[in-house]
Amino acid sequence: MNRRIIPLIMCGGAGTRLWPASREVHPKQFLSLFGARSTFQDTLLRVSDADLFERPVIITNNAYRFMVLEQLAEIGLEADVLLEPMRRDSGPAIAAGAAFAQARDKDAIVLALAADHVVSDTPAFLAACREGLAAAEAGHIVTFGVQPERAATEYGYINPGEVISGKVRAVAKFVEKPDPATAARYVEAGYLWNSGNFMFRAAVLSDEYRKVDADSIQAVADAVAKAGTDLGFVKLDETAFGAAKSISIDYAVMEKTARTAVVPVACGWSDVGSWHAVWELSGKDGEGNAARGVAVFEDSRNCNVSTDGALVALEGVDDLVVVATQDAVLVSRQKDANGLKRLVAKLKTVAPQVTEDHIRVHRPWGSYQSVDNGDRHQVKRIIVKPGGRLSLQKHHHRSEHWIVVRGTAQVTVNELVKTVHENESVYIPIGAVHRLENPGKIQLELIEVQTGSYLGEDDIIRIEDDYKRS
Incomplete structure (x- = not known):
């Protein structure tokens, strides 16, 4: 059997080009823009054929980790999830994923994919992966060049060179985003859109990166070697990862290495980089x-x-x-x-x-949404997933009144633990240690009325927390 590919899904970007739907804490890769699933979920399903692909690796950050797990569960898939301590652009992120994959398999072949791209022709995409696999095994860093549908100015371009094997070509040149006249010339000359997705042997990517920035590749290797685990996530070492230079993989490696190759592909690809792109795909x-x-x-x-x-x-x-x-x-x-x-x-x-945030704020246990605000009151709609529970906490400046409208709540107030059913309520005095849980099989929905002199989210003193938030 041929060697299988390890998908590396890049899932840490903020995606503000689709504001106001996409925001810093809930970016576009997690939105359902073209049906029931997000582009993140579609990307994972695209590389879920066990005959061709290994268990995926996802690299994201602390803010998105529970959204990643939730969306994985919705489509019935599992993955190794790496957490970046801070954003360092795609260069260190891909290098970290490659180092992690190489620790799993010293001869690992990695396919680095953005989580927010759309591919409408999956068979054509998979055919391109199979086409590029032999070139990657032979030591090339393979990029996927999309055959242009128009003279786009929002993409970089690749000038394909001599044939390496089959449809795989050498890369003669990468060029930046052009003006309209230059884009038209590129299309006429047979240039390809640069999709920003790559396939490579993990060892080759690390070696080529080391040639141009040995300090950063060592920092990333140390971050992986010293990584810890927390709630099933792999947490890259903060000090080591922070020492890596913030740079894109294009500038760090692709424009400097002599090992690049390109597979031309027509698979209905878009990076969904604007609302106009959403319109084109709708x-x-x-x-x-x-x-x-x-x-x-x-x-x-x-x-x-x-x-x-x-x-x-x-x-x-x-x-x-x-x-x-x-x-x-x-x-x-x-x-x-x-x-x-x-x-x-x-x-x-x-x-x-x-x-930065929507009115509806996602949390690992569910979500809350502000309904009404005043100088000394705030009303929220809270949803807790089955089995979810909030931290054991208290507040210095506000009291809370919870009214259950759907499901069953288990509520702790100081030493008292009680069950609260639909159309029942419970009062939480200022300073009381309290916790809300959903012991049931359906979503728990309740209305929370806060009153007090200060209603900010930073007036939460967490005593115990399942999700280890500070």
Whole structure:
């Protein structure tokens, strides 16, 4: 049997190019933009054939670790999950994944994939993987060059060189994102889009990285060697990983090594880098309008609407993006992705919260959502997953009143432990040590009313916590 490939899924990016749906703490790779599954889940399922692929390795960060586990469970897959102590761009992340894979198998072949890309033709993608496998085994660092569908300016390009074997070509040159005229020339000349996905022998990637930055590759190797485990996650050593230079894999290795090769592929690929890209991948009506959620169009063409609740109605407009969430609305021109980048940068200075978090905040035990706020009160809707429980905690500045609306709660208040059913309530005085648990088989939903002089999330003193949060 041929050697199997270890998928390395890169899952640590913030993804603000799809704001306001995508935000720092819940980025686009975890969103269901094109159906029931996220792009992260689709990426994992794409590399789940046990005849071709080994158990995957996922590299992410502390903020996303429980979302990763939850989405893995939803599709019935398991993986090794590596946690970066801080972001160091794709170079150290891929190097860490390669070092981890090599510790598992000294001859490991690794396929590094972004978690937020779309591939609509999986058989074509898998055929490209099989095509590139022999070249990777022979010591090439194989990238996947997408055959252009248009003269795109949002992607880098690859100029393919001489044939290595089969469809695999040497890389004559990597080029940066071009202007429209240059992009047209590249397409005419047979250049390929650079997908940013790679296949390589782990040992080769490490050797090539070491040639240009020995200190960083040693730092990453030390971070893996000194890694600890916590709740089933592999935690890279913070001091060692922090010593690695922050750099993309393109700049660190791909543009410097002589071992690059490229497999041309036409697989319906997109990096979903803008709302215009989402529109291109979505179903449309006869006037070119796409809708995710409830939208009504009148005398409007080529518009893209995404809403998670509110009805959006457009009249007499063309080429607009409208994205409505519960706390923010974006209205933008379809094709100006750079404009959105500038807008989000401005929002980070004037209203940073709307770039970082949603009204609905995900936690490892479930979620909570603010419903109403005042000077001395706050109302939240809390959902706890079956078997989930919050930390044992107390507050210095607020009391809480919990009303169960669905399911059954087990509540600890100081020495008292009691069961609270639907349409029943419990009061938590200021300073009381308390905990909320869901012992049932269905979701627990409750309304929490907080009152007090200070209602911030930092007024939580955790005494015990299943998820080891400070």
